[in-house]
Amino acid sequence: MTATAAPLDLLLLPTWLVPVEPAGVVLKEHGLGIRDGRIAFIGPRAAALKLSANEVRELPGMLLSPGLINAHGHAAMSLFRGLADDLPLMTWLEKHIWPAEAKWVDEAFVRDGTDLAIAEQLKGGITCFSDMYFYPKVASDCVHNSGMRAQIAIPILDFPIPGASTPDEAIRQGVELFGDLKHHPRIKITFGPHAPYTVCDDNLEKIRVIAEELDAAIHMHVHETAFEVQQAVEQTGERPLARLGRLGLLGPRFQAVHMTQISEDDLALLVESNTSIIHCPESNLKLASGFCPVERLWQAGVNVAIGTDGAASNNDLDLLGETRTAAMLAKAVAGSATALDAHRALRMATLNGARAMGLESEIGSLEVGKAADIVAFDLSGLAQQPIYDPVSQLIYATGRDCVKHLWVAGKQLLDDRQLTRMDEQQLTATAIAWGQRISGHNE
Incomplete structure (x- = not known):
């Protein structure tokens, strides 16, 4: 799992990294580097910190998985x-x-x-x-x-x-x-x-x-x-x-x-x-x-x-x-x-x-060369403690409110639970207006 000399656009440093492929693996204290919308590096934290990166994000208590x-x-x-x-x-x-x-x-x-x-x-x-x-x-x-x-x-x-x-x-x-x-x-x-x-x-x-x-x-x-x-x-x-x-x-x-x-x-x-x-x-x-x-x-x-x-x-x-x-x-x-x-x-x-969907060579696992479609789940909350197997905790003890960050093709679309490209208040207001029309309260 190597990286070339060009600087990474983004280096993510979570507590756990679950690549999904190979199956059943949980990598602790590893880093994931993104360049040009793709995963360019996966490796131990110590090696990751030696790399040049335009941005470094520490993600303590978080599990990084494929989107x-x-x-x-x-x-x-x-x-x-x-x-x-x-x-x-x-x-x-x-x-x-x-x-x-x-x-x-x-x-x-x-x-x-x-x-x-x-x-x-x-x-x-x-x-x-x-x-x-x-x-x-x-x-x-x-x-x-x-x-x-x-x-x-x-x-x-x-x-x-x-x-x-x-x-x-x-x-x-x-x-x-x-x-x-x-x-x-x-x-x-x-x-x-x-x-x-x-x-x-x-x-x-x-x-x-x-x-x-x-x-x-x-x-x-x-x-x-x-x-x-x-x-x-x-x-x-x-x-x-x-x-x-x-x-x-x-x-x-x-x-x-x-x-x-x-x-x-x-x-x-x-x-x-x-x-x-x-x-x-x-x-x-x-x-x-x-x-x-x-x-x-x-x-x-x-x-x-x-x-x-x-x-x-x-x-x-x-x-x-x-x-x-x-x-x-x-x-x-x-x-x-x-x-x-x-x-x-x-x-x-x-x-x-x-x-x-015929997209397994592009997405679905965290592997070097694949598109950087990634989600960070925050497992630091009370209801997730103690953590023996972070994947078990994710599936059996975690709700979607623990989704903290999300990237598609290396672009961050969710940052600290906030949508970066969409107006949540406007979307909510539009949905409420449709509901009123459909239920006949606004005709």
């Missing part, structure tokens, strides 16, 4: 947070969310909702998120302006959606946006067919062909509930995952979101195709959708990442809290206290998310 990666969500739905709680999935969607979207979602809604989500995620230690929502061009502009990193999935359904009156129009917009942002350093465009029950074979075939041509990923809700699977079997005799396999969609570029229902055949198909799973435990719990068998998938070699889902069904974008829930739930589902230990849980929230 968290929220591998599934619907950012602008933050403006629907708490709108229709405690309802089953299809009732929630058909009677409340879809009508609200038809009435309220436009470019202004998506801009304001995405900005709100970006700010919440940055304050929670998230440096990269996956977004699947309407007006993806607007969302990508928000990401660009914020300095954050994101995967933007183009939503495609068989019926008209805000911003696209046909699936062909949505696909065309996606191809155009893919071309426009092909060389963007922080934004990756993928295709997001909504779910097996909302997209027909013909449209899935079109998406598969285009995704292959562009080497783009596909991000899709799959096997979210037992009802979805049962209905598909009754209507077609085929499980949705099997149908996607038959159509040639599964593979290392396919991101299957939720997967609460997994048979032996499903598991074999996931392993064989090298498909990634995005686990959203709190949304699944709240909507009583079922349990993704994380430990079983992990032991079979399936890449499992983690997402919050949208704030309308979660109701927060707290990936650290989500990871704690995932670790606890994995143990209960597997019937084993050793399932999804703290170090693997952190890996699921970082490197596994990067791998699912």
Whole structure:
């Protein structure tokens, strides 16, 4: 782990450094150097202090880790947070969310909702998120302006959606946006067919062909509930995952979101195709959708990442809290206290998310040469003492309010819990105004 002679832009000196790769490692009294937005040095504190650096930051009592990666969500739905709680999935969607979207979602809604989500995620230690929502061009502009990193999935359904009156129009917009942002350093465009029950074979075939041509990923809700699977079997005799396999969609570029229902055949198909799973435990719990068998998938070699889902069904974008829930739930589902230990849980929230998005060579671990997407968690508080294993403490005893600093590509976007590029008071006021309009208190 060496550094060249040019001075570092920034040298960080935390108490603990958790690189995630290699697995299970905690480096104590080490330094991390950043140059030109990338990690240029990792080594013992004594060696770090001999280096020339334009800025040195002492981070006592802090744990430095890769930025968290929220591998599934619907950012602008933050403006629907708490709108229709405690309802089953299809009732929630058909009677409340879809009508609200038809009435309220436009470019202004998506801009304001995405900005709100970006700010919440940055304050929670998230440096990269996956977004699947309407007006993806607007969302990508928000990401660009914020300095954050994101995967933007183009939503495609068989019926008209805000911003696209046909699936062909949505696909065309996606191809155009893919071309426009092909060389963007922080934004990756993928295709997001909504779910097996909302997209027909013909449209899935079109998406598969285009995704292959562009080497783009596909991000899709799959096997979210037992009802979805049962209905598909009754209507077609085929499980949705099997149908996607038959159509040639599964593979290392396919991101299957939720997967609460997994048979032996499903598991074999996931392993064989090298498909990634995005686990959203709190949304699944709240909507009583079922349990993704994380430990079983992990032991079979399936890449499992983690997402919050949208704030309308979660109701927060707290990936650290989500990871704690995932670790606890994995143990209960597997019937084993050793399932999804703290170090693997952190890996699921970082490197596994990067791998699912095809970004593992760029982000997800603290390694020399990778982008400097980094979060500093403050473990010096009363509720974190005493510390035997800082990673266990992070996962099981720490909340997102302990996120102190955050960098994306070496740029500091959170400094001492304060956003550096966004106006928190303005974002809050805008969100309150939307809430008043949507609830009818301001019409």
